[in-house]
Every structure is written in C-alpha cells, then in structure tokens.
Amino acid sequence: MATIDPDRVLADLRELARFGAYETGVHRPTFSPDDVAARHWFVGKLEEAGLEGVIDGIGSVFGLSRGDGPKVLTGSHLESQNHAGWLDGALGMVYGLEAARAIGRGVDVAGFCDEEGHFGSFIGSRSFTGLLEEEEIDGLRNRYDGRPLRDALAAAGLAGRPRMRVEPGRYRGFVEAHIEQGDTLESEALGIGVVSAIVAIWQYRIVAEGEQNHAGTTSMARRRDAGLAITRLLGEIDRRFPEFAGPRTVWTCGRVTFEPGAPSIIPGRAEALFQFRDTDPAVLDRLDGELRRLVEEANRGHCPVTLDMIGQSRPAKMNDRLCGLVAEAAEAHAPGGWTRMPSGAGHDAQYLARVMPAAMLFVPSIGGISHHWTENTSDEDIVLGARVYCDAIERILDEDAGEP
Amino acid sequence: MATIDPDRVLADLRELARFGAYETGVHRPTFSPDDVAARHWFVGKLEEAGLEGVIDGIGSVFGLSRGDGPKVLTGSHLESQNHAGWLDGALGMVYGLEAARAIGRGVDVAGFCDEEGHFGSFIGSRSFTGLLEEEEIDGLRNRYDGRPLRDALAAAGLAGRPRMRVEPGRYRGFVEAHIEQGDTLESEALGIGVVSAIVAIWQYRIVAEGEQNHAGTTSMARRRDAGLAITRLLGEIDRRFPEFAGPRTVWTCGRVTFEPGAPSIIPGRAEALFQFRDTDPAVLDRLDGELRRLVEEANRGHCPVTLDMIGQSRPAKMNDRLCGLVAEAAEAHAPGGWTRMPSGAGHDAQYLARVMPAAMLFVPSIGGISHHWTENTSDEDIVLGARVYCDAIERILDEDAGEP
Structure with missing residues (x-):
C-alpha cells in the first residue's frame, strides 16, 4: 500500500498559499498575476513528480501520467474566491499531486480553471468535458472588472493553445477531494465525508x-x-x-x-x-x-x-462503486469516523460525472467557514484526508476492471 | 372684492415653466442655472407688482409690500424635484404674486429655498423662522453630486448676503397654496382642499x-x-x-x-x-x-x-381661524365643492406654523400624480384655486384683528 508523506502534503499546501497570501488565507482570482504564477509553480511540481505537465488553452493545469495500465483522474482547482481560504481547491490539487507521487502510477492530476466563477461557470471542467463552445468564451468577462476572458488568456500567454479534452476510455474515474464548507463533519466529530451527490x-x-x-x-x-x-x-x-x-x-x-x-x-x-x-x-x-x-x-x-x-443545474449523483471504495478507505483509516453526505456546493466533479464515474471526499471545515480568509482545517484532518484519498485511488486502480 | 386675472395667472405659470422645461414638466433643481434664472425672473415680477424684491443669503426670494396696515405672508417654493411637475411649488408662488397684484396691499410673497431638499431639509423656511444655524449650512451638500451648499450660494452670487428673518408681529398669518399630490380631491370631484394639518x-x-x-x-x-x-x-x-x-x-x-x-x-x-x-x-x-x-x-x-x-418631525396643525376663512372663501366660489383634509406631504407651512397662524389650500392633482413630469392640474381648477386663495387672503386682511 502506498504511503503518503504528511509533511510534504502540508509543506506543499503552505507553499501554494504563498501565492496571493492574504491574512491567513489567499486572494488568488483567476488569471491574476498570483494565480498565473501558482499555475506555473504547480506544473513544475507535477513534472517533478514525473508527470507530463500542461497548461491548456482555457488555463486548466494537467499532469499526465506516463506508461500503460489503469488510470484515475484526480484534482480540483487552483484559483480562489476573493480574499478567501487557503484550502478551497488547493487541498484537492495537492492531494492529487501526493497521490501521483505516493502511488507512482496511473494518477493524472487536473486543475480545472475558474471553478470559482470569476469569468464564467465551471469553464475548465466544461471545456474538458466538451460542454464549452468558443462563442461562449468570446463573450465571457471578469464579473468584477469586465476584462474579457480572451484578453486574460492572452496576457497569461495561453491564447491559441489547444484546449484539453477528456480521452474516452482513459480513466476508471475521477476523484476530487475538497473542504466541506459546512459544519456537518465538525458538529458530528467526523473526519471524512463521502459525497453521495452534488446538489x-x-x-x-x-x-x-x-x-x-x-x-x-x-x-x-x-x-x-x-x-x-x-x-x-x-x-x-x-x-x-x-x-x-x-x-x-x-x-x-x-x-x-x-x-x-x-x-x-x-x-x-x-x-x-x-x-x-x-x-x-x-x-x-x-x-x-x-x-x-x-x-x-x-x-x-x-x-x-x-x-x-x-x-x-442537474443534481450529480456520485458513482456508487467508487463511493464504496472511498468509504472502504475511510473506514480503514478512520473506523466509524466518516459519513455519507451530499454536497451543498457545486464542484467540478458534477461535470466530470457526466463523462466518467466520479467520487468526492470532504474533510472538515473549522466552524463551517467557507469563502472567507479564516477558512481552515486542522493539520490532523488534512493528513487523514490525504491518507484516505490515496488509499481510495489505489483501491480504484487495483480493482478488477468491472462495469463502472 | 379683489378680482384675479385668470389669463395672467396661467400665463405666469407657463412662463415660469419655461425655466428648465422638461417634457410637459420641469427639471429645476435648487441652484441649477435654470433655478437661479427663475429666481431672478420671479423677483422681477414681484417688483413689477410694486413689491420690494429680495433674494436673501440662503437663496429665498421675497417680495415685501410697502405701506402700513395688516399683512399676510404668502408663497411656496420655486425649485422643482428632478424631472418633475410644473406646478409643485410654482402654483403657490404665482398665486401669491397674483394676490399681491389683485389686492394691492398687505401681501408679502416668499419663495422658500430648497423645499424639495436637494441640499437639506426645508432650509429656506427654517432659515426664515430661525431654525437654521450657520454650522448646518457649512455641512450641507447636494445629495446627488456632493456640491457644497456654500459653493452653490457663491456661484449664484448670494454668498455673504444676510438671511431674511421673520419680523415679529408683521403678519396676521401665512397662507400657502399647493397641488394636492394625491387623488382625494379628484376622486371626490372636489375643487379645493382646506388643509387641517400637515402630517x-x-x-x-x-x-x-x-x-x-x-x-x-x-x-x-x-x-x-x-x-x-x-x-x-x-x-x-x-x-x-x-x-x-x-x-x-x-x-x-x-x-x-x-x-x-x-x-x-x-x-x-x-x-x-x-x-x-x-x-x-x-x-x-x-x-x-x-x-x-x-x-x-x-x-x-x-x-x-x-x-x-x-x-x-412634528405634526403641524393649521390655524383654526385662518382655516375657517379659507373655508368661507372656498364655499363662496365652489359651494359644496371643497373638503377639509390633512396633508400627507411636508410643506414650508409646517415651519411657518411655528411662528404665526398658518393655513394651506390644495388644488386637485390629475390622477394623483406627483414628483413626475406628467403631474398636472386642469386650468379650471388652477383658476378656481386662485380665486379662493385671493378671497381668503383678503378676508384675513379685512378681518378685525383678533387673537390668532
């Protein structure tokens, strides 16, 4: 069984939080200089982990594993809400990176651009799953300052790059980790939420x-x-x-x-x-x-x-089989310390779920705080989450390929 | 009995409405160029009528009657709300002017500045009744563009002029005519409202x-x-x-x-x-x-x-004796065609009522419309109102001086 490096996970999260640091959180809106710098830094980390690093024509970041064998897609998003927390999105990215490093095979990592909606609605995951037309991109503007998305892409040096599209049949599924953003886990003293569906x-x-x-x-x-x-x-x-x-x-x-x-x-x-x-x-x-x-x-x-x-929007049901494997991993690392729950917030997984089996896991948010720079999760819960996450992905990779 | 000149009343109202004409109404905010021009034009009309014309240090316009004998103060305001009606304020001003001309004695006319509150709250009538300090004037700014009142007064050439204060004992009372701004009179097919109190x-x-x-x-x-x-x-x-x-x-x-x-x-x-x-x-x-x-x-x-x-604010009860005389005049010109009613809007009369007996009369507003350029009153009702108004003022001047 793959073993994660807790110190490395925490150190990477802290280093990522230096891009756009604001109070105890971050201010890293999509295509701000800090956000663009964070994307390049993260691609570097993916390449260090042996993956093929790509930033595509919509700004999404990918790390593609080399070699044959079953593959799982992991990840979340890199940008933040304005003056918001250090873990929203970042947690799922660093977990994906750590899974690639710890497992060493079959783990792709994706950072879907602008999940936080500074320019549009889930443009990264919609682009990847074939649900974003060029005409829509032409019309999108930053909701705060009106800057066209096309200008922002050009300024980030991404204009004209191809947009990555999901390769049919490549993945056994998508797994996204995220902070809960509510207080269900904290109030029940649980460490892991296995997401049943996204509202x-x-x-x-x-x-x-x-x-x-x-x-x-x-x-x-x-x-x-x-x-x-x-x-x-x-x-x-x-x-x-x-x-x-x-x-x-x-x-x-x-x-x-x-x-x-x-x-x-x-x-x-x-x-x-x-x-x-x-x-x-x-x-x-x-x-x-x-x-x-x-x-x-x-x-x-x-x-x-x-x-x-x-x-x-449609409710996005998570895949039962994948959820079962995440639940097994949760029970292995935190016996009785997890629950199944819906996600009240939207996530990229709701679009990925349209093209492959998808699962999500939550870690507790202290005080249920979200979209504020005081958002936080204890180191202990971050590390437990990383263990369950890597274990679950390994279980998916190791499973006999069956019907999803 | 004095006789008004209906054509002159309507002609003066129409000429005043040319200052800041907007659609079928006027846009004449306090100390706008159109408003300042209207004030100078009106002083000219007061002087033509044999009164002593004054624009004081807060921008109020006065026409003071010469000679001894009992006196009544009349008037209303000259500025308008933004893109509003041609009669709100203007009606009471032209009625006062006509009363001075028709009666020929004892009628003072006042146009209290900024009743419509572009800079402050009733600054003209509060200044005249001793309820406005210099410090408050220092702090007032235009509520739309932030321009200081002091700057506006200076630009209008009024900085440093003395502010007129009511001369104790000079007046038997104050009479203000105004459009109703509601539809009570219209819906009851009445021509005159005798105001019992201001809310x-x-x-x-x-x-x-x-x-x-x-x-x-x-x-x-x-x-x-x-x-x-x-x-x-x-x-x-x-x-x-x-x-x-x-x-x-x-x-x-x-x-x-x-x-x-x-x-x-x-x-x-x-x-x-x-x-x-x-x-x-x-x-x-x-x-x-x-x-x-x-x-x-x-x-x-x-x-x-x-x-x-x-x-x-306090409710301002109108003076019973004066109201009785206005009611007598209303009954003389429109038998059964008038009513007593409160005013739901504020008027300068509520401040004048603190220092002398005060009365108000309303004419109907078509459709009850107010503070909009479609505000209007029929010529017939305007003329009836002028007749009742002049008659009431003459009755006040001719009454044996008693307790107010």
Missing part, C-alpha cells in the same frame, strides 16, 4: 411591478407597493417551503432591490434573487411547483409578479 | 445582523439569515399596523438592502428604511410603540435587530 441549484428572478408614488399623499388603500408585494411573497415562501422540502434542502434569497429605493417613495418595482438546492429531482420539482403556485397567488394582489428561472 | 413623518433605520455564509453548505437550521429576519419583520409590520393606524395613516418601506447581495451568499446584514406619517400625536406614539414591540419580538430570533429613529 442541483435552481435559481430565479422574481419581479413585482407596482406604481411608484409619493409615500405621504398616497393612501394605503390606493397603493400598489411593489416592495410590499415582494416582501409578502418571500414571507409566504418562508412559511410554505419547509412542508415541501427534503431534510437537506436549502433555499435562499440573497438579494432584494426596491426601485427607486428612496425613503419617501413607494417602490414601483421590486426584484428578488431566489434559489433552492437539493440532490433529489422529485424535491426540486415539488419546490418549483410550490414557488409557481405562490407567485400565482401573489398575482391576485395589486402588483403583477413574474418569475424567471435564470439557472437550473 | 408628522417618523423615520427609522432597521438593521438585522446575521452571519454571512455559503447558501449551499449551510443548513436551514444553522443559518442566521439577516435578510430573512428583515423580511419577517416587515411582514409582521404589514400584518399588525392596520390595527394601530388611524384612518389616514400611511407607512412605507422604501428601501431594503441585503449584504453582500449575492445570489449564493446568505445575507450577513440587512437594512430597511421605514417611515410612517400621521397628524395625530397619539397615533404616532401608538405606531412607534408597536414597531418597537415587533422589533423586540424579532430580537428573540437568530439575528439581533436594531431600530434607529433617523427622523421625527
């Missing part, structure tokens, strides 16, 4: 149209207050959704806007961004139906309310 | 503090969603306030902000601007008490909620 996210824009008017001279009876219409609808969602939700469903209104937004003007238009997430298509359909019913009910009030679905 | 406005900032977190990985049970806390509180206000309100009370949430305002982040902080208006101090106290109770109740949830009162 689908269904997103909506809800708009109420009222009549902008003077907040002093317009009687309550005569008002058509778009802000109040949205407030009432969000209140109904809050009251009704628990009845239709599954045990792990989450729903969120992250933004509300009243127009014109002045203290003495009755809002003439109000907008809310609303989303829910679940792994079960039946639950998603039920929630969508209830939302549509509540909007219809709201439409019987004074302000017309419209509902636009602006995003609808 | 008080109590304004609040409500802030909920939660915990910003990932909208996918944070379970519903563990969330501290500040946006949801504010939504629930606004819902409770919506449900409870009708029970505590008076028949004319209005309440409004004009702005809600969630932070950071991203679709996939649970809001860590949410803020609402809330206000209510009434003329009855007992109703205001009751609503304030209920609001505080609801906030306290909200505080038993997961997110602390704080309530800051950011504005608290």
Whole structure:
C-alpha cells in the first residue's frame, strides 16, 4: 500500500498559499498575476513528480501520467474566491499531486480553471468535458472588472493553445477531494465525508411591478407597493417551503432591490434573487411547483409578479462503486469516523460525472467557514484526508476492471 | 372684492415653466442655472407688482409690500424635484404674486429655498423662522453630486448676503397654496382642499445582523439569515399596523438592502428604511410603540435587530381661524365643492406654523400624480384655486384683528 508523506502534503499546501497570501488565507482570482504564477509553480511540481505537465488553452493545469495500465483522474482547482481560504481547491490539487507521487502510477492530476466563477461557470471542467463552445468564451468577462476572458488568456500567454479534452476510455474515474464548507463533519466529530451527490441549484428572478408614488399623499388603500408585494411573497415562501422540502434542502434569497429605493417613495418595482438546492429531482420539482403556485397567488394582489428561472443545474449523483471504495478507505483509516453526505456546493466533479464515474471526499471545515480568509482545517484532518484519498485511488486502480 | 386675472395667472405659470422645461414638466433643481434664472425672473415680477424684491443669503426670494396696515405672508417654493411637475411649488408662488397684484396691499410673497431638499431639509423656511444655524449650512451638500451648499450660494452670487428673518408681529398669518399630490380631491370631484394639518413623518433605520455564509453548505437550521429576519419583520409590520393606524395613516418601506447581495451568499446584514406619517400625536406614539414591540419580538430570533429613529418631525396643525376663512372663501366660489383634509406631504407651512397662524389650500392633482413630469392640474381648477386663495387672503386682511 502506498504511503503518503504528511509533511510534504502540508509543506506543499503552505507553499501554494504563498501565492496571493492574504491574512491567513489567499486572494488568488483567476488569471491574476498570483494565480498565473501558482499555475506555473504547480506544473513544475507535477513534472517533478514525473508527470507530463500542461497548461491548456482555457488555463486548466494537467499532469499526465506516463506508461500503460489503469488510470484515475484526480484534482480540483487552483484559483480562489476573493480574499478567501487557503484550502478551497488547493487541498484537492495537492492531494492529487501526493497521490501521483505516493502511488507512482496511473494518477493524472487536473486543475480545472475558474471553478470559482470569476469569468464564467465551471469553464475548465466544461471545456474538458466538451460542454464549452468558443462563442461562449468570446463573450465571457471578469464579473468584477469586465476584462474579457480572451484578453486574460492572452496576457497569461495561453491564447491559441489547444484546449484539453477528456480521452474516452482513459480513466476508471475521477476523484476530487475538497473542504466541506459546512459544519456537518465538525458538529458530528467526523473526519471524512463521502459525497453521495452534488446538489442541483435552481435559481430565479422574481419581479413585482407596482406604481411608484409619493409615500405621504398616497393612501394605503390606493397603493400598489411593489416592495410590499415582494416582501409578502418571500414571507409566504418562508412559511410554505419547509412542508415541501427534503431534510437537506436549502433555499435562499440573497438579494432584494426596491426601485427607486428612496425613503419617501413607494417602490414601483421590486426584484428578488431566489434559489433552492437539493440532490433529489422529485424535491426540486415539488419546490418549483410550490414557488409557481405562490407567485400565482401573489398575482391576485395589486402588483403583477413574474418569475424567471435564470439557472437550473442537474443534481450529480456520485458513482456508487467508487463511493464504496472511498468509504472502504475511510473506514480503514478512520473506523466509524466518516459519513455519507451530499454536497451543498457545486464542484467540478458534477461535470466530470457526466463523462466518467466520479467520487468526492470532504474533510472538515473549522466552524463551517467557507469563502472567507479564516477558512481552515486542522493539520490532523488534512493528513487523514490525504491518507484516505490515496488509499481510495489505489483501491480504484487495483480493482478488477468491472462495469463502472 | 379683489378680482384675479385668470389669463395672467396661467400665463405666469407657463412662463415660469419655461425655466428648465422638461417634457410637459420641469427639471429645476435648487441652484441649477435654470433655478437661479427663475429666481431672478420671479423677483422681477414681484417688483413689477410694486413689491420690494429680495433674494436673501440662503437663496429665498421675497417680495415685501410697502405701506402700513395688516399683512399676510404668502408663497411656496420655486425649485422643482428632478424631472418633475410644473406646478409643485410654482402654483403657490404665482398665486401669491397674483394676490399681491389683485389686492394691492398687505401681501408679502416668499419663495422658500430648497423645499424639495436637494441640499437639506426645508432650509429656506427654517432659515426664515430661525431654525437654521450657520454650522448646518457649512455641512450641507447636494445629495446627488456632493456640491457644497456654500459653493452653490457663491456661484449664484448670494454668498455673504444676510438671511431674511421673520419680523415679529408683521403678519396676521401665512397662507400657502399647493397641488394636492394625491387623488382625494379628484376622486371626490372636489375643487379645493382646506388643509387641517400637515402630517408628522417618523423615520427609522432597521438593521438585522446575521452571519454571512455559503447558501449551499449551510443548513436551514444553522443559518442566521439577516435578510430573512428583515423580511419577517416587515411582514409582521404589514400584518399588525392596520390595527394601530388611524384612518389616514400611511407607512412605507422604501428601501431594503441585503449584504453582500449575492445570489449564493446568505445575507450577513440587512437594512430597511421605514417611515410612517400621521397628524395625530397619539397615533404616532401608538405606531412607534408597536414597531418597537415587533422589533423586540424579532430580537428573540437568530439575528439581533436594531431600530434607529433617523427622523421625527412634528405634526403641524393649521390655524383654526385662518382655516375657517379659507373655508368661507372656498364655499363662496365652489359651494359644496371643497373638503377639509390633512396633508400627507411636508410643506414650508409646517415651519411657518411655528411662528404665526398658518393655513394651506390644495388644488386637485390629475390622477394623483406627483414628483413626475406628467403631474398636472386642469386650468379650471388652477383658476378656481386662485380665486379662493385671493378671497381668503383678503378676508384675513379685512378681518378685525383678533387673537390668532
């Protein structure tokens, strides 16, 4: 059985965290100078490990193993959210590197570009799995400063490079490790989460149209207050959704806007961004139906309310056989100290799962903190995660090839 | 009895509307070039009418009658809201001018600067009534472009001019005419509103503090969603306030902000601007008490909620004797075609009422539209209003001087 080097794993993670270091975390947005430097540094580490290093035409980093025999694809992403944590993405990258080093055969490593969505939605893993057209790339811009993705690729010296595409039949599967980003593991004092599925996210824009008017001279009876219409609808969602939700469903209104937004003007238009997430298509359909019913009910009030679905991803079920092997490895290194759980966040594995068997494992996030520079995981949990991860990959490589 | 000249009233209103003409309304913000030009034009009209014209050190315009005898102060304001109506403010100014011309004695006219609040809150009428300190003027800036009021005064050639102060004992009272800005008169097919009182406005900032977190990985049970806390509180206000309100009370949430305002982040902080208006101090106290109770109740949830009162004006009761004379004039020119009503909007009369008897009369607003360039009043109603207004002022001047 391959043996990992805990000190090497921790040292590589710490060295990677020096690119864009910010407080105790990192600020390494996609194609920032720190991010580009980190990609080149990581390719160097992959080559040191004996892999063939590549940065492709969308900015993804690959380390390809040489020789014949079964292969497993590993990895995650290298860029960070703004002013965020040192392990989000980086953990899965260094685990992949360590697996390649410790096992010494059949481990490819991929760092899918821009999982964090500075320019687009999962452009690295979508490009690799054939779900990203050139026309979409032409239109993408940095969501903070508007810089075109094409310019960023050119500045990073990647313009015109071919984009890597998955080689059919090459892999037994894809395994991604990631921090949990929630507190399920910590609160149950567990070391490993074996991911059963990645949630689908269904997103909506809800708009109420009222009549902008003077907040002093317009009687309550005569008002058509778009802000109040949205407030009432969000209140109904809050009251009704628990009845239709599954045990792990989450729903969120992250933004509300009243127009014109002045203290003495009755809002003439109000907008809310609303989303829910679940792994079960039946639950998603039920929630969508209830939302549509509540909007219809709201439409019987004074302000017309419209509902636009602006995003609808699919739940991505992880592969049972691979999950079983990850679970075996977890039980071997942490008997009774692991659980199966869904992922409430999106990951590149949801796109890889469309073209090969995929599995994910989580390590605990201290305090459940994510997307903040205080995000952290104990060294002990990082090392346990690396052991389970390498063991699982070795089990996949060593398994008699069966149906995935 | 003095007789007004209807054509002259309409012609003056139309000429004033040429300063900053915008669509069928005007865009004449305080101390814009069009506004300054309008002030100079209006002083010229006051002087043509035999009054002593003055623009004072805060930008207010005055026409002072010469000679002895009882005096009434008239007027309103000259500037407009942005891209707003041609009659808001202007109507009361031209009525005052016409009263001075038609009656020929004892009518002073005042155009109080910046009633519309481009720089501050009622700075013209507060200056005239002794409620505006130099230090406050030093700090005021244009709310749209940040230009200091001092700079605007200097650019208009008014820096260093004395500010006019009310001369104690000079006036029997103040009479302001204004468009209603609501649809009470129109919907009851009435021509004149005799204002009983101007509402008080109590304004609040409500802030909920939660915990910003990932909208996918944070379970519903563990969330501290500040946006949801504010939504629930606004819902409770919506449900409870009708029970505590008076028949004319209005309440409004004009702005809600969630932070950071991203679709996939649970809001860590949410803020609402809330206000209510009434003329009855007992109703205001009751609503304030209920609001505080609801906030306290909200505080038993997961997110602390704080309530800051950011504005608290007083209701301004109009003078009974003056209102009686305005009502007599209304009945003379429009038998049965008038009503007593409160003003839901603030007016300079609320500050003048602190230093002398004050009265207001409203003319109908077509469709109740206000603060929009489509604001309008029929010529017939404008002329009727001018007749009632001049008659009322003559009645005040001719009355045996009694206790106000």
